[in-house]
Amino acid sequence: MDAGSGQPAGKPRRITNWTDFSLAGPNASADCKRLVFSRVSAQTDVYVGDLEKGGARLKTPPRRLTLDERNDRPSAWTPDSKAVLFISDRSGHYHIYKQALDQDSAEPFVVTPQVDWNARLSPDGEWVIYDSFANLKGSSLKEMEVRTSGASQVKRVPVSDGPSQLVLTAHGYFDHRCARAPATLCLVGEETEDQKHLVFTAFDPVKGQRP
Numbered sequence: 001m002d003a004g005s006g007q008p009a010g011k012p013r014r015i016t017n018w019t020d021f022s023l024a025g026p027n028a029s030a031d032c033k034r035l036v037f038s039r040v041s042a043q044t045d046v047y048v049g050d051l052e053k054g055g056a057r058l059k060t061p062p063r064r065l066t067l068d069e070r071n072d073r074p075s076a077w078t079p080d081s082k083a084v085l086f087i088s089d090r091s092g093h094y095h096i097y098k099q100a101l102d103q104d105s106a107e108p109f110v111v112t113p114q115v116d117w118n119a120r121l122s123p124d125g126e127w128v129i130y131d132s133f134a135n136l137k138g139s140s141l142k143e144m145e146v147r148t149s150g151a152s153q154v155k156r157v158p159v160s161d162g163p164s165q166l167v168l169t170a171h172g173y174f175d176h177r178c179a180r181a182p183a184t185l186c187l188v189g190e191e192t193e194d195q196k197h198l199v200f201t202a203f204d205p206v207k208g209q210r211p
Contacts (some may be wrong), residue, residue: 046069079125095125122205123181127156129205167208
């Protein structure tokens with residue numbers, strides 16, 4: 001590093017070529033001759049449990065719903081609360097799956113050549129709104145959580161299953177959320193080009209219109 005400006009004095013050089021785990025919290029030893037870090041190997045799964053009245057605590061310990069050995073992360077319930085929608089990398093990239101509470105295996109819900117992410121229900125419960133990324137090649141959760149500065153597509157698919165349809169194209173996409181009925185509000189978050197601001201915009205989940 002340049003001591004005066006704090007800028008790199010040269011190009012970065014790769015010093016490891018390891019697989020099957022991630023690195024976290026890198027730091028240097030006191031004499032700056034060694035690099036120290038945490039070696040992380042983790043797997044995420046979906047658990048479900050019954051809530052007591054009022055929703056303040058669980059009645060019983062949660063049980064594991066997804067029994068595979070890949071990374072699974074829940075994002076929504078089906079409107080009848082009988083199945084969970086979640087993302088999984090079981091096919092190599094992240095896609096959306098659905099699994100009923102009384103089943104041991106999941107069924108593909110949205111699996112495309114792109115990366116499918118963040119399944120959310122529309123306010124009326126008729127649609128699943130999700131994100132589709134064509135420019136993300138990594139399949140790890142860490143890689144997926146690094147937001148893309150390019151364009152991404154927000155799409156919808158009927159809860160009852162059917163073809164996907166484009167809702168809108170987002171730039172500097174961050175995330176989207178929809179309220180519950182009787183509210184009708186859906187928002188998409190997008191970073192500005194300089195990544196200094198996050199802009200939230202309302203959109204119609206069916207018409208794809210913005211104000």
